Amino acid sequence: MTVKQLASGLGMDVAKLMASMAEAGDAASTEEERVPLDTAELMALEYNHIPTVDKTSRAPDLDAEPRSAVVTVMGHVDHGKTTLLDALRSTAVAAGEAGGITQHIGAFEVVMPGSKTALTFLDTPGHAAFSAMRARGAAVTDIAVVVVAADDGVMPQTKEALRHAKSAGVPVVIGLTKCDAPGADTQKCINQLLAEGLPLEEAGGDIQVVELAAAKGKGLAELEEALHLQAEMMELKASKSCDAEGLVVEAKVDRTQGPAATVVVKRGTLRAGQYVVIGTEHGRVRALRDAAGKPLKHAGPGQPAEIIGLRGVPHAGDELMVVSSEERARLVSQARTNKAVEFRHAQSHESILEASSASDEEAEETVTLPLIVQADVHGSAEALQAAIEALSTDTVRIKILHMGVGPVSKANIDEAAMTNARIIAFNVKTNGPGVEAANKVAGVQITSHRVIYHLLEDVRGWTQAMTPKVEKEVVSGEADVLQVFPVTQKGEPATSVAGCRVSSGTIAAALSFRVLRNEQEVHTGPCSSIRRHKLGVERVGRGTECGLLLTGFAGFQPGDRVQCYEIQMVDPEPAAEIL
Numbered sequence: 001m002t003v004k005q006l007a008s009g010l011g012m013d014v015a016k017l018m019a020s021m022a023e024a025g026d027a028a029s030t031e032e033e034r035v036p037l038d039t040a041e042l043m044a045l046e047y048n049h050i051p052t053v054d055k056t057s058r059a060p061d062l063d064a065e066p067r068s069a070v071v072t073v074m075g076h077v078d079h080g081k082t083t084l085l086d087a088l089r090s091t092a093v094a095a096g097e098a099g100g101i102t103q104h105i106g107a108f109e110v111v112m113p114g115s116k117t118a119l120t121f122l123d124t125p126g127h128a129a130f131s132a133m134r135a136r137g138a139a140v141t142d143i144a145v146v147v148v149a150a151d152d153g154v155m156p157q158t159k160e161a162l163r164h165a166k167s168a169g170v171p172v173v174i175g176l177t178k179c180d181a182p183g184a185d186t187q188k189c190i191n192q193l194l195a196e197g198l199p200l201e202e203a204g205g206d207i208q209v210v211e212l213a214a215a216k217g218k219g220l221a222e223l224e225e226a227l228h229l230q231a232e233m234m235e236l237k238a239s240k241s242c243d244a245e246g247l248v249v250e251a252k253v254d255r256t257q258g259p260a261a262t263v264v265v266k267r268g269t270l271r272a273g274q275y276v277v278i279g280t281e282h283g284r285v286r287a288l289r290d291a292a293g294k295p296l297k298h299a300g301p302g303q304p305a306e307i308i309g310l311r312g313v314p315h316a317g318d319e320l321m322v323v324s325s326e327e328r329a330r331l332v333s334q335a336r337t338n339k340a341v342e343f344r345h346a347q348s349h350e351s352i353l354e355a356s357s358a359s360d361e362e363a364e365e366t367v368t369l370p371l372i373v374q375a376d377v378h379g380s381a382e383a384l385q386a387a388i389e390a391l392s393t394d395t396v397r398i399k400i401l402h403m404g405v406g407p408v409s410k411a412n413i414d415e416a417a418m419t420n421a422r423i424i425a426f427n428v429k430t431n432g433p434g435v436e437a438a439n440k441v442a443g444v445q446i447t448s449h450r451v452i453y454h455l456l457e458d459v460r461g462w463t464q465a466m467t468p469k470v471e472k473e474v475v476s477g478e479a480d481v482l483q484v485f486p487v488t489q490k491g492e493p494a495t496s497v498a499g500c501r502v503s504s505g506t507i508a509a510a511l512s513f514r515v516l517r518n519e520q521e522v523h524t525g526p527c528s529s530i531r532r533h534k535l536g537v538e539r540v541g542r543g544t545e546c547g548l549l550l551t552g553f554a555g556f557q558p559g560d561r562v563q564c565y566e567i568q569m570v571d572p573e574p575a576a577e578i579l
Helices: 004-008 014-023 037-046 081-089 128-140 155-167 185-196 218-232 326-358 360-365 378-389 411-418 437-443 450-466
Strands: 070-076 104-111 117-121 143-149 174-176 208-211 245-254 258-265 275-278 282-289 304-310 319-325 366-373 394-407 424-425 447-450 472-489 495-508 512-517 520-532 536-538 537-542 545-551 561-570
Touching: 004 014, 004 037, 014 037, 014 155, 037 319, 070 081, 070 155, 070 218, 081 104, 081 117, 081 143, 081 174, 081 218, 104 304, 117 326, 117 545, 128 245, 143 155, 143 218, 174 218, 185 208, 208 218, 245 378, 245 394, 258 319, 275 304, 275 326, 282 326, 319 326, 326 360, 366 378, 366 411, 366 450, 378 424, 378 450, 394 411, 394 450, 411 424, 411 437, 424 450, 447 450, 512 545, 520 537
Parallel strands: 070 117, 070 143, 143 174, 174 208, 366 394, 366 424, 424 447
Antiparallel strands: 104 117, 245 258, 245 319, 258 304, 275 282, 275 319, 282 304, 472 495, 472 561, 495 537, 495 545, 512 520, 512 561, 520 536, 520 545
């Protein structure tokens, strides 16, 4: 973009823009001079615009070279994603995952044994709560391998993975896993996929299907061939000579190195020593590491790398931009932070206005469950927040006061004590400096989890315990009216006694009664008496005949059905099961 084009986009005079650029240290000599990306962003933010980069309109790189394909493995819980990747890279990841479920995205490069070409794999979580992370994985990937267990078939998250890939315009390869398992039925899986509208090669389409038994190494060569063929057809290329651009797939706080971010480079070459801006964070790349923790000198297009040296923890999904100096990195980071703060304040003001308009009655009917959540990485924290807040009900509102990354701190304890909140620790320590001593005084409830299923079950239990009981009608017994006997007592209006046979349960005089005729209610009310052999009784059971007299009702007819019921206060029905 030239100075003239930028001025036009910002709706301002070229001379004024050039003066502002000069003040920022980027003086331009002519209006046709091209503006660096970071400078264009600074100018846009300074003049109250939200900058976006339209990469689709970018001219092709003249020095573009073939790059590694980025492959995302997606699918339903326990359908063999991690086992498949474990087989490809020959490491023992599958056995080490808590609960057998991948908890956050891992990005790593594999040199395929057959073609000797490199592929970058994203191992995305399979649990329903990690939808946001799977969606982000699809956004950065070139090819999606959607795994379907041959002994289980197409499941809800299989369909979700296919939707993510389709919406991102990512080509799909189907991996039928566990083909050696008892009950495996590959044809049934293929039929289910065809029913979902997938154009499989078997039906004349272009989606490849590979049968796998990853634990035994079956089908790995065929999968490599399918991925290699798909990548060749896509002609993936990128420049290695330009400043690096990339996308964060995971971020965390390393216990020894501080903030760290796993980035997949999209174009250019990322090198140690460069200054970068990622979201609202910035820093100097002190070190680059691969998935095994080994140092890297640089990372090129399609390659993953963990960056050490950031000032703070960015968010998964943030874009990486290389800038010329630490001062420029600080300026861009600060400008983005200021804009983010303005946006949050605007959102907060809007939320306050919405809250103030809510009725007092609604406020009285709702109780709040305050929580503080600390997670191991940003991706897990983001997914946890969505999953936990989804457990709010009409009567219990879950309010996450703080969502952080890293171990539980004394500040967490202090905040929880002041707000009567519970602390959830997901894959992080709870015994940091001063934490145990502070909590001996505060007495805050801290729960630790490594598997999200168990965490959500705990939160669900808390909401149910806080939910007011509801009325529930419980039918204790039913009786059929066989005959009707008129009864006249001196000084009282004529009435009738129903000669009944109890067809189910128990009829008790202390409960309420309902008379049904042709399934329509004709009377409801208390019982005057139940008589058996002319004697008053409190209750009669199934198969017993009795005389029934209801208070204020004399309209019995043979064939009527009488229900005996009571209103009990019970816990409300639980929410839908966690997928």
